[in-house]
Amino acid sequence: MKSKYVLCDASSLISLTSSCLDGLLPFFLEKFGVRFLIPKSVEYEAVTRPLSFKSKIHSFSALRIKDLIHDQVIEVVSENAEEETKALMALGNSIFHARGRTVRLIHMGETEMLVLANRLQVPSLLMDERTTRILVEDPISMKKHLQKEFRANILMNKKHLLDFSSKVKDLDVIRSTELLYIAYENGFLRHFNDIEKDAAEAALYNLKYAGCAVSFNELKEYAKLMVR
Amino acid sequence: MLDLPTAAKLVRDAFRTRNQRKMRKANDKIMREWVLSPSKELYQLSVYSYVLAKMLSKPRFMGRTYSGKHKEIDSLLSRLVSFAQKNNQTEFSKTLLTLKNSIQDVESSDARYIKNMMEKGRLKTAATLYAQGISLSAASEMTGVEKQEIMDYAGKTLMFDRMGEGEDLPKRLKKAKKMLLGD
Numbered sequence: 001m002k003s004k005y006v007l008c009d010a011s012s013l014i015s016l017t018s019s020c021l022d023g024l025l026p027f028f029l030e031k032f033g034v035r036f037l038i039p040k041s042v043e044y045e046a047v048t049r050p051l052s053f054k055s056k057i058h059s060f061s062a063l064r065i066k067d068l069i070h071d072q073v074i075e076v077v078s079e080n081a082e083e084e085t086k087a088l089m090a091l092g093n094s095i096f097h098a099r100g101r102t103v104r105l106i107h108m109g110e111t112e113m114l115v116l117a118n119r120l121q122v123p124s125l126l127m128d129e130r131t132t133r134i135l136v137e138d139p140i141s142m143k144k145h146l147q148k149e150f151r152a153n154i155l156m157n158k159k160h161l162l163d164f165s166s167k168v169k170d171l172d173v174i175r176s177t178e179l180l181y182i183a184y185e186n187g188f189l190r191h192f193n194d195i196e197k198d199a200a201e202a203a204l205y206n207l208k209y210a211g212c213a214v215s216f217n218e219l220k221e222y223a224k225l226m227v228r
Numbered sequence: 229m230l231d232l233p234t235a236a237k238l239v240r241d242a243f244r245t246r247n248q249r250k251m252r253k254a255n256d257k258i259m260r261e262w263v264l265s266p267s268k269e270l271y272q273l274s275v276y277s278y279v280l281a282k283m284l285s286k287p288r289f290m291g292r293t294y295s296g297k298h299k300e301i302d303s304l305l306s307r308l309v310s311f312a313q314k315n316n317q318t319e320f321s322k323t324l325l326t327l328k329n330s331i332q333d334v335e336s337s338d339a340r341y342i343k344n345m346m347e348k349g350r351l352k353t354a355a356t357l358y359a360q361g362i363s364l365s366a367a368s369e370m371t372g373v374e375k376q377e378i379m380d381y382a383g384k385t386l387m388f389d390r391m392g393e394g395e396d397l398p399k400r401l402k403k404a405k406k407m408l409l410g411d
Binding site: 179 | 229374375378382383386388397403404410
């Protein structure tokens with residue numbers, strides 16, 4: 001079986017573990033040879049730091065991810081891309097302007113994922129965060145959104161947008177809901193027997209409530225696509 | 229553009245008139261300004277205006293028992309305006325800290341939740357940033373609120389229904405199948 005690689009950001013791991021659907025990762029590894037990669041920064045963010053909180057509020061999620069790393073379902077990659085990340089972040093943060101000022105949208109965390117995906121030649125990204133995905137897929141809708149939110153005319157630096165887009169054009173972003181839907185089609189929830197479709201639909205809603213950036217309309221679309 | 233003295237004035241006037249709606253509007257304005265011109269002071273004013281709006285909406289915090297605290301907050305807000313006008317950053321920051329303690333005192337006398345109003349204010353501020361279009365990591369860094377908490381809050385709102393969805397679902401699924409199954 002040929003290995004396929006998917007680079008995951010912290011947001012997808014958070015929604016998967018928060019909805020107790022992290023079993024999707026070993027499912028894809030065992031059944032389809034998909035290897036899930038995270039940079040060290042994501043490991044720190046999703047495991048090390050939450051485990052240091054006295055409140056233990058996110059400890060269980062963190063331990064689930066730690067366990068997946070231990071079982072080599074998730075592999076941590078060491079790659080330093082700080083300079084490139086800073087450059088791409090600066091570019092991404094100079095696309096939109098409101099009231100004569102720059103709207104700084106993206107941060108090192110998400111930008112690093114885009115840079116690493118290119119550098120490691122892993123064009124597949126699993127990301128439940130909304131802003132970066134929309135910036136990659138449909139920056140014009142981001143402009144419209146910002147206009148509505150800031151109640152101001154948003155100016156777009158087309159050159160910076162083209163430069164940014166050219167650097168991310170080969171990347172494909174999916175969310176944990178797509179992961180779940182495909183797993184459902186391939187038997188992940190078959191043990192639910194005659195309530196399999198209901199379980200899949202409920203699990204999709206669970207991912208949304210855990211923070212995966214998916215709209216209710218899209219959830220309805222998923223439901224329509226499901227075959228009972 | 230909203231400068232610091234004007235922002236402080238908005239909060240002072242809304243609290244002085246005990247007008248929750250006005251405080252919410254002040255909070256909206258300050259938030260929008262803060263996103264474009266981030267500063268520690270505007271961030272704090274943004275969180276505190278949210279918390280004060282919450283306080284104004286709760287009858288249990290607006291009774292006579294708390295009238296002393298309300299006067300104290302009124303006075304601190306007036307001092308904030310004055311220090312902002314004089315561009316006295318040190319005193320402004322000190323007064324913000326005293327204001328924070330005063331607000332926390334009000335709630336601590338009748339605490340009901342694990343997360344206090346100030347923490348909720350920070351979370352709400354972070355989630356609003358994310359809703360406005362700022363990335364999750366940026367919202368988390370700007371407010372000091374964990375990503376997991378922002379996602380948990382965001383998931384229970386309609387923020388993902390208020391924006392374009394990017395690629396359509398059939399295209400996205402096709403892409404995902406290629407990615408995961410090699411189809």
